Amino acid sequence: NNFIGSIDHHVFDGLTSLIELHLDNNLIKEIKHNTFKNLLQLETLDLSGNRITVLHKNAFDGDIPIRTLRIDDASIENIADGTFDSLINLEVLSLCGNRIQHLNENYLKLPNLHHLSIARNNFKTVDSNALTNLPNLESLDLSECSIKAFPQTFFDECVYLRSLSIAGNEISSLPSSIFNGLSDLRVIDISDNKLSSDSLQSLLVIKQLEKVTLNRNPIHRLSADLGRMNNLKEIQVSNSNLRDIDYSTLLTLSNIEVLDLSGNQLKELPLGGLKNAQMKKLNLANNRFTEIPDAVFLDEVVNLQELDISANPLKRLMGKGSSKGSPISTLEVLEASNTNLTVLTSMEMTLMPNLRSINLANSAINKISPGVFKNLSKLTHLNLAFNHLEILPRERLRGLTSLIHLNVTSNNLKSLDQFPSDTKTIKVLDASGNRIKKLDKILFRHTSNLEELMLSDNWITSIGVGSFSSLERLTVLDLSQNNLEVLRPVVLEPVERTLDHLYLQGNPWSCSCSNEELWSWLQNHPSQVKEPQLLHCDLPKKLRGSSFLMLGPSTFCPQPVIHGLAIQDIQSQSLLVSWQAANVSSIYGFKVTYQVTDGCEDEDSSSGSASSAALHHHQSVSSTPTLGLDARSFRLEKLEPSTEYQVCVHGLAKSLTSHSHTLSEDHVDNAPKQHNEALRCSRGRTLTYPPAASTGAATSNVGIILGVVLAVALVAGIVGALLWYRLCRAKNNDHEPNKQSNGCPPDFYTSTQYSHSSSSYSTRQYRDKEEFAC
Incomplete structure (x- = not known):
């Protein structure tokens, strides 16, 4: 995947340990001599998708241990003789999609080659000895090479060949002995040729053949001789204009495990033809059956696991005769899509009790009778998509105790009934493309294991609060392309923890107050909202077409924050x-x-x-x-x-x-x-x-100094007054008069003072002048 146009032979010098080299999808036009000579450990080389017109003889000279060489779609027209002779270890060679015109032994001398694919070339000549020097070849693909015929001895030396494809050529006949040497061949594909039923005789000599593919050949009838091939396990004869199959032919194919008869014009299978058949897969799609052939049930095909009856003009699944047959307990897959079925009756599933998957899509079913699925306790997948159902009552789903995937998309359902308790195992529900208008609270009460819910392209206008409250494991919710104008976040809150994918685009959202909470919820869960750029406003008209999540919160509800x-x-x-x-x-x-x-x-x-x-x-x-x-x-x-x-x-x-x-x-x-x-x-x-602030710095300083001086003077005066008062008090303590006997101070204002020791008067005493001074 680059633009390399050429490779010098010194480019890989020193890469002696290189094991794989991929040079595919470049512009290389030529492989020069000794280009890979020094890659002594190289095992895989891919030169596909280049423009190599010619492969020269010395392109791969040297002791190169290549085991796998691919040069597909490289515009090769000519390969020189001996080009690959030095690749003695080569096991896989692919030259598909080139323009090689000659297939001969001169460039295919590879004794250890196991797998050769030269499909999608345009051979004009095919030499009879082209494969002579490939003694260990195990698989050969010569499909789509415009080959019209093979030489009689072309495959004689391929004794170890196990797989052969000559599909997509222009072969109209095969010599009866052309495969005589292929004693070990197991798989052969001769589809898309012009072979008639007579050419199938050439296959009878391949005793070990297990699978034969005859699709898109004008065979018209299936040879009973194929039944003589005891090891044959799978026959594919689709789109081969088969109109009927003989009883004897079908009976001889009792060992067949896979039978593909699709794309033919069969109307019935002969009764008794499948008796004792070991068939596991039966494909009857795109024929003219109007019901499942009675032989399937009456012949007791006890090993049948898969039945495909799709693209037939079915009027019913089972005919009246089938009701007498025995149940096929091994049948697990029923494909019956693209039919004309209109009704499913209660008896049509009784003989298939162990079905695990039923596909009834793209039909015209408008009614399902009660009890149709009641015995299908192992059914895990039920596809009823693209039918004409208008109702699906809850009773119709009773008995589906193992149901995991239910698809009812593109019907005409106007509502969904509450799912019964039997469906608690359901994980995926696709009800998109219907006419559902609302979801009720009790709808999913019994579907707690639901993981994916697709409801897109309906008419839903409202979702009840609590509708998703039981969906504890929901990871995908698709509500796109509905008629939702408003959605309250409380509806989504029960699933916001598990939800990984939420689709809401294609609804006519109202960008108003009613959706402000939804806008906020979506802003808080950006990883869960898928394709948010597709959410647009529809209302009000002035905001129509605006991106829902790109608007501001005030746009939704114009009230001031x-x-x-x-x-x-x-x-x-x-x-x-x-x-x-x-x-x-x-x-x-x-x-x-x-x-x-x-x-x-x-x-x-x-x-x-x-x-x-x-x-x-x-x-x-x-x-x-x-x-x-x-x-x-x-x-x-x-x-x-x-x-x-x-x-x-x-x-x-x-x-x-x-x-x-x-x-x-x-x-x-x-x-x-x-x-x-x-x-x-x-x-x-x-x-x-x-x-x-405008009087200047000097005036401001003077005021400050004056204030400080006044404050200091005031403090000094107060301190001086206090000191003088203390001094006076100290002097008075030396001349203190006698106190009265009761502790009261002496009375200095009476004219005489009586003594406690005598009754004589004493001389009057006056206050000291110094005391009065203090």
């Missing part, structure tokens, strides 16, 4: 932004952006620099980090004084798209102009600096 926005605690260089927000599941956080607005010149001349800076940054948008879902306020700092700002709070929504949630400057600039319910903006102006 941010209820209120306030700018508080305004300072000269900061603002406190507060907001209120709705509890919307699609919002995962908030972000505050701010920018200087137009016309923001400050009247104060001292702030002219700030004003010019604001004007300079007019287009600049600043943004906070992503804030949590619980955030309701944020302080903006390092702002310019006396400047008007536009402040916006954004609700950040989840999305299935891979774009970043970071807000671009252009988006923020345009956001207030857009109808965005997840955004609210307001304006606020920062304060100017306090007036004291």
